[in-house]
Amino acid sequence: MDTTARINAGSAGADARPAIGSPAWRSLWRIRCGSLLIPLGHAAAQNIVTLLGLRFLTDNLGVAAAAAGMIFAVVKIYDGLLDPAVGAWSDNFGWNWARERWGRRLPFLFAGGLAMPLGVVLLFGAPDFGSVLVAELFVTLALIIHATGYTLLTIPGFAMVVEASEDHHERTRLMAWRVLGNSIGMLIGSALPARLLAVWGEDRHAHLGMSLVIAGIVLVAVLVAVWCMRDAPRTVPSQTAPARFSLARQARLAWANRPFRTLAMAHVLLLLGTAIGSAALAYFSRYVLQKSDAWLGSYILVATIATVASMPLWVRGTAIVGKKAGYMGAMTVYGLMQLAWLTATPAEAMSVQVVRAAIIGVASGGMILCAYAMLSDAVRYDYIQSGERREGAFAGFTTLFDKLSAALALALMGWILAGMGYAPSVHGTGAVQSASALLGIRICLAVIPALSMLGAVLIVAGYHLDPASLLDPPVDGLDPVAD
Numbered sequence: 001m002d003t004t005a006r007i008n009a010g011s012a013g014a015d016a017r018p019a020i021g022s023p024a025w026r027s028l029w030r031i032r033c034g035s036l037l038i039p040l041g042h043a044a045a046q047n048i049v050t051l052l053g054l055r056f057l058t059d060n061l062g063v064a065a066a067a068a069g070m071i072f073a074v075v076k077i078y079d080g081l082l083d084p085a086v087g088a089w090s091d092n093f094g095w096n097w098a099r100e101r102w103g104r105r106l107p108f109l110f111a112g113g114l115a116m117p118l119g120v121v122l123l124f125g126a127p128d129f130g131s132v133l134v135a136e137l138f139v140t141l142a143l144i145i146h147a148t149g150y151t152l153l154t155i156p157g158f159a160m161v162v163e164a165s166e167d168h169h170e171r172t173r174l175m176a177w178r179v180l181g182n183s184i185g186m187l188i189g190s191a192l193p194a195r196l197l198a199v200w201g202e203d204r205h206a207h208l209g210m211s212l213v214i215a216g217i218v219l220v221a222v223l224v225a226v227w228c229m230r231d232a233p234r235t236v237p238s239q240t241a242p243a244r245f246s247l248a249r250q251a252r253l254a255w256a257n258r259p260f261r262t263l264a265m266a267h268v269l270l271l272l273g274t275a276i277g278s279a280a281l282a283y284f285s286r287y288v289l290q291k292s293d294a295w296l297g298s299y300i301l302v303a304t305i306a307t308v309a310s311m312p313l314w315v316r317g318t319a320i321v322g323k324k325a326g327y328m329g330a331m332t333v334y335g336l337m338q339l340a341w342l343t344a345t346p347a348e349a350m351s352v353q354v355v356r357a358a359i360i361g362v363a364s365g366g367m368i369l370c371a372y373a374m375l376s377d378a379v380r381y382d383y384i385q386s387g388e389r390r391e392g393a394f395a396g397f398t399t400l401f402d403k404l405s406a407a408l409a410l411a412l413m414g415w416i417l418a419g420m421g422y423a424p425s426v427h428g429t430g431a432v433q434s435a436s437a438l439l440g441i442r443i444c445l446a447v448i449p450a451l452s453m454l455g456a457v458l459i460v461a462g463y464h465l466d467p468a469s470l471l472d473p474p475v476d477g478l479d480p481v482a483d
Helices: 023-059 065-091 096-102 106-124 132-163 168-200 204-231 247-256 258-288 293-321 323-343 350-386 391-419 435-460
Strands: none
Touching (some): 023 065, 023 132, 023 204, 065 132, 065 391, 106 132, 106 204, 132 350, 132 391, 168 204, 168 350, 258 435, 293 350
16 A cells, blocks of 8 residues: 655656646755755765764874774764664654654654764864873764764655655656765865865864864754755555564565665675775875875865766766666776875876866766665665555665774774874874875775775676666566566
8 A cells, every 4th residue: 555645746756847836846846955955964964074083083182093993983883773773763753743743754854953063063172181081982972972963864864765756767866966965065074174174273173163164054954954855745654564673673674675685785885985985085185195184175175076067967877878887887987096096196296186086076976876876766666565665764774884884994994004003193283104004094095995896896786676667566466676
């Protein structure tokens, strides 16, 4: 039985061509704006931590690289285990008065929009306790608050996009809006902080001021997104859905979905490569290229502009060659360009770095768009097969894989840097590093991301799902997955 409760019939796909200025047209564009602002908020708050968090611990708080990596890894594991629970909770949100007014997802978005910026300010505003151990405990708490907010934002946000349309082309468009929002959020959370630090300095006070700016932007973006999504198409939980959350049941549910299982395994490697590459970039620019954070901001600006500019091409291109081919091609290009960092030196021409940043940005846009568009198809496949609305559960497992990948990446980076002799500091400008430590930074930025992309491409080669068969339930029990 179709449990979709349409708040506005005109909110379905763009292919319905509602009249410009009509209520349906306004609703459609509010949904698209909300789909952009949700990832803008969580990407801004996430990227500032991903890019600068580890370096802040090692170069400003004096935390050893291995310990800093483990702190991030432990918090990511906690966050990952929280994801399926939040997904299931949002699927079966039980406060009837709130659900009738706001739907199943919006209360989670609102709570996440408060928690995530708070965590950012607490992390980069950590006071001088005079004890590395106390500082480690404080930043762990800050990261837990930040990570909880991230979960509350990302899972319901992804689920709402899956629910927003039964047309896989419109879901791809909404994913393109999400990629656009994610790109803008990345720019805000990466390039802007780097620019601010280049102007204000690299001490703790500068980091606190920078975090307040980003936190304010995140808060406003999420509040506007909640307003935009207030009349988005909503679904209600199945009457037969289990009342209590079971991680084991959710795991079996996800594993039984063959397309989702394939994409999830590739997603783990994809996120492993991109997470360790992002964290290593801040170290690479400072110690290998010997550039200021202004260079880091410029690099991210070029890459983000390339990502945003490439979105229309990726949307059109994947409609022609297919999302699978686009996904594999984007990952291949990204891996090769990351590997090219092995040849970079302080004397490398700026033009070469700009071209590399642009190509990586284009490839990143294709990876993000195709990954989440294909995942949305896999979640739709579950509904076609089961008749139940379990978008939150699958979104929970998607972000679980994200967190576990990031945990492994940050822990691995910490171990590599510590094993190769990276020296921590409390001055913000960093210590003099050995040749071995510099080699460790290159490995984290270039080699590991390239190998991760290779593994992901091989896994995606085994993905088979016909999106056209997801428009209606299969006839005579036929499975739309091709062997």
